[in-house]
Amino acid sequence: MTDATVLQQEIAAEQQHVDRVYARLVELRRDASRAEKEGYQLAGVGTFGALVERDAMVFHAARRRHALDTEYEGLVFGRLDLATGAVHHVGRMGIRDEQSRPLVVDWRAPAAAAFYRATAAEPLGVVRRRMIQSRRERVTGIEDDLLDPEAAPPDMRVVGDGALLASLSRATGRGMRDIVATIQREQDEAIRSPAAGVTVVTGGPGTGKTAVALHRAAYLLYSDRNRFAGGGILVVGPSGVFVDYIATVLPSLGEDTATLRSLGSIMVGYDASRVDPTGVAAVKGSLKMRRVLERASHDAVPGAPTELRLLYRGTLLRLDAAELDRIRRRALPKGARRNEVRGTGFDGVFAALWTQARAHLRSLPERADFEAELADRQDFREFLKAWWPRFTPMRVLRWLADPDRLRAYGEGVLSHAEIRVLQGSFDALAEQGPTIADVALLDELDELMGRPRQPQRRSKDPFHVRDGVREVSTYADRQAAARAQQIRRDDDYRDYAHVVVDESQDVSPMQWRMIGRRGQYASWTIVGDPAQTAWAGDPAELDRARDRALGSRARRTYALTTNYRNSSEIFAVAASVIRAIMPDTPLPSAVRSTGVEPVDVVVDAPVLPAAVREAAEKQLAEVAGTVGVITPVPRHDDVAGWVAGLPERVQVVTALEAKGMEYDAVVLVEPGEIAVDRAGVRTLYVALSRATQRLTTVGTDRAWHP
Numbered sequence: 001m002t003d004a005t006v007l008q009q010e011i012a013a014e015q016q017h018v019d020r021v022y023a024r025l026v027e028l029r030r031d032a033s034r035a036e037k038e039g040y041q042l043a044g045v046g047t048f049g050a051l052v053e054r055d056a057m058v059f060h061a062a063r064r065r066h067a068l069d070t071e072y073e074g075l076v077f078g079r080l081d082l083a084t085g086a087v088h089h090v091g092r093m094g095i096r097d098e099q100s101r102p103l104v105v106d107w108r109a110p111a112a113a114a115f116y117r118a119t120a121a122e123p124l125g126v127v128r129r130r131m132i133q134s135r136r137e138r139v140t141g142i143e144d145d146l147l148d149p150e151a152a153p154p155d156m157r158v159v160g161d162g163a164l165l166a167s168l169s170r171a172t173g174r175g176m177r178d179i180v181a182t183i184q185r186e187q188d189e190a191i192r193s194p195a196a197g198v199t200v201v202t203g204g205p206g207t208g209k210t211a212v213a214l215h216r217a218a219y220l221l222y223s224d225r226n227r228f229a230g231g232g233i234l235v236v237g238p239s240g241v242f243v244d245y246i247a248t249v250l251p252s253l254g255e256d257t258a259t260l261r262s263l264g265s266i267m268v269g270y271d272a273s274r275v276d277p278t279g280v281a282a283v284k285g286s287l288k289m290r291r292v293l294e295r296a297s298h299d300a301v302p303g304a305p306t307e308l309r310l311l312y313r314g315t316l317l318r319l320d321a322a323e324l325d326r327i328r329r330r331a332l333p334k335g336a337r338r339n340e341v342r343g344t345g346f347d348g349v350f351a352a353l354w355t356q357a358r359a360h361l362r363s364l365p366e367r368a369d370f371e372a373e374l375a376d377r378q379d380f381r382e383f384l385k386a387w388w389p390r391f392t393p394m395r396v397l398r399w400l401a402d403p404d405r406l407r408a409y410g411e412g413v414l415s416h417a418e419i420r421v422l423q424g425s426f427d428a429l430a431e432q433g434p435t436i437a438d439v440a441l442l443d444e445l446d447e448l449m450g451r452p453r454q455p456q457r458r459s460k461d462p463f464h465v466r467d468g469v470r471e472v473s474t475y476a477d478r479q480a481a482a483r484a485q486q487i488r489r490d491d492d493y494r495d496y497a498h499v500v501v502d503e504s505q506d507v508s509p510m511q512w513r514m515i516g517r518r519g520q521y522a523s524w525t526i527v528g529d530p531a532q533t534a535w536a537g538d539p540a541e542l543d544r545a546r547d548r549a550l551g552s553r554a555r556r557t558y559a560l561t562t563n564y565r566n567s568s569e570i571f572a573v574a575a576s577v578i579r580a581i582m583p584d585t586p587l588p589s590a591v592r593s594t595g596v597e598p599v600d601v602v603v604d605a606p607v608l609p610a611a612v613r614e615a616a617e618k619q620l621a622e623v624a625g626t627v628g629v630i631t632p633v634p635r636h637d638d639v640a641g642w643v644a645g646l647p648e649r650v651q652v653v654t655a656l657e658a659k660g661m662e663y664d665a666v667v668l669v670e671p672g673e674i675a676v677d678r679a680g681v682r683t684l685y686v687a688l689s690r691a692t693q694r695l696t697t698v699g700t701d702r703a704w705h706p
């Protein structure tokens with residue numbers, strides 16, 4: 001029998017099983033829909049117990065049906081033949097037949113762990129591991145590993161090779177794909193690490209840290225759904241571009257309950273994408289800023305009235321600047337939150353006016369009436385509003401655009417050089433909104449000042465209350481509400497059960513404080529690579545801030561060692577750049593070779609635009625997937641103009657936005673302008689390690705190359 005015939009026969013055998021699974025899926029879907037409807041009909045009974053039962057039934061049925069719909073594609077992707085003779089099929093979700101015998105084991109279940117972990121050296125009871133590739137319901141290919149030849153029955157067939165390599169060579173789309181079918185052993189160990197404490201995953205470029213972090217979120221949701229779906233999982237990435245890139249992975253695994261946020265959008269109401277130059281970001285990210293902001297949050301309001309003059313029953317009552325200052329300071333001792341003690345400040349004004357009135361006026365009403373009289377006066381109310389307004393964090397941060405205020409707040413905390421670095425960096429706040437680094441400052445101010453009291457927002461609740469039980473009016477409402485119920489949280493929700501921080505090497509000390517506020521009761525997964533950090537500040541301070549956010553929780557560290565993204569030719573260039581400044585940093589080994597060497601183009605400045613465009617066009621012709629054009633931050637808009645009109649597969653991003661991203665081909669513009677200092681060299685290392693197939697560097701200077 002030829003190899004091709006054997007393969008066809010094995011495919012046909014797997015197809016039979018897959019057909020059974022999909023037939024069962026149709027039944028399960030029907031059952032789930034029926035359960036949803038029956039749940040609804042329980043409403044007619046009207047007892048409290050029945051209503052609660054109905055809520056639970058409809059909710060679970062809706063969730064199950066949703067999962068059955070989303071995990072349809074590639075549902076079964078693996079098979080284990082065990083030494084005991086047992087056979088398990090592994091897939092995106094667990095499915096049982098009518099007698100409750102497993103047809104598919106969920107990839108996160110303990111029984112599936114061997115699929116990812118068994119090796120020839122340590123087969124874990126597995127004789128043959130089979131990867132099943134399919135397109136919708138059709139099995140298209142099979143790849144086997146014979147792990148324990150001694151235990152193999154004589155008729156066992158082994159077909160194909162290189163499932164992992166085949167999957168790595170597929171073209172890159174706009175979003176990251178899930179790797180559920182080809183998770184490697186060292187990755188699996190990190191994914192299934194215990195839920196408690198802190199799991200730290202390190203590894204060089206392309207080692208699957210992001211993929212691991214996301215699959216870990218899915219694993220935690222599976223292993224303890226009540227805790228993690230109930231409390232919520234927050235996934236933090238560096239930029240909006242990155243969050244878009246990873247946004248589809250969890251839904252593709254049937255999970256849509258995690259909250260994804262970039263560092264610029266963790267705080268409610270902001271979605272920053274502007275970046276500061278690295279020197280500015282280093283000062284803004286430093287813990288010294290806490291003291292600077294604390295001073296700002298206690299300072300007098302710019303342009304506020306410096307005296308109060310009130311004509312009261314023919315007598316002038318007057319509080320001068322010194323008196324008002326004294327009242328403010330007394331109401332706002334160190335550590336007090338300005339928005340929360342506003343009432344105390346007003347009480348101070350009333351008290352000072354009362355003292356004066358008593359000294360100058362012979363007949364006076366009761367004090368309460370005196371205060372009521374004043375409070376009724378428009379001019380007095382306007383004074384109070386201007387003297388001690390309700391503060392938003394943005395309002396106070398904008399004060400730092402004033403050089404005198406910045407100098408006063410920074411005095412003795414920041415060096416003169418640091419104050420100079422910050423000067424001007426808050427000027428664009430009003431017009432362009434905050435930078436990513438500013439958002440952590442706003443969050444700190446929010447914490448320092450407390451919230452202005454806001455009118456309670458009426459939430460759109462589809463339920464109404466009947467006999468003390470929440471009710472909805474229509475079947476459609478109930479379905480929608482049942483699905484939305486578990487992900488409906490307060491906008492400013494902070495009590496996450498788990499926090500995943502990706503690209504953690506770029507989280508500044510101030511940003512660790514911002515994230516830490518959202519994970520005080522959480523367990524954590526921290527993923528990163530110190531060699532890729534763009535942080536130009538003090539590394540020891542970074543460690544301290546991270547340690548404080550994580551507290552005394554126990555830590556486990558996992559190191560990933562294989563680069564699955566870059567061809568070995570491309571990674572060799574990236575590696576030479578980082579070795580020049582960090583000779584001892586452990587580097588992963590790239591598993592795939594394409595035989596295509598990266599190209600370095602050096603041109604004169606006037607022809608740079610044409611050379612960049614030409615390089616992008618060439619790569620479009622050579623790869624089927626995405627082409628990333630990576631630029632120094634200040635050049636982004638110019639370069640976008642140079643490649644305007646090229647197909648959508650071409651994406652222009654700055655070297656900072658390229659963090660965590662992946663493209664089939666990369667055109668890297670002016671690498672020398674990125675590698676201006678040590679932090680810049682690390683950023684260049686990131687940019688050079690984004691491509692799976694092709695890399696062209698185009699610049700006016702080749703000195704960046706070690």
Ligand SMILES: Nc1ncnc2c1ncn2[C@@H]1O[C@H](COP(=O)(O)OP(=O)(O)OP(=O)(O)O)[C@@H](O)[C@H]1O
Binds near residue numbers: 187565660689
């Ligand atoms: N086990 C695997 N099977 C198939 N593909 C994988 C596997 N592990 C990682 N990959 C692929 O390798 C690429 C890199 O993965 P990922 O982006 O998670 O790496 P990373 O360590 O976060 O990289 P970086 O630090 O450079 O941002 C992705 O395309 C991912 O799908």
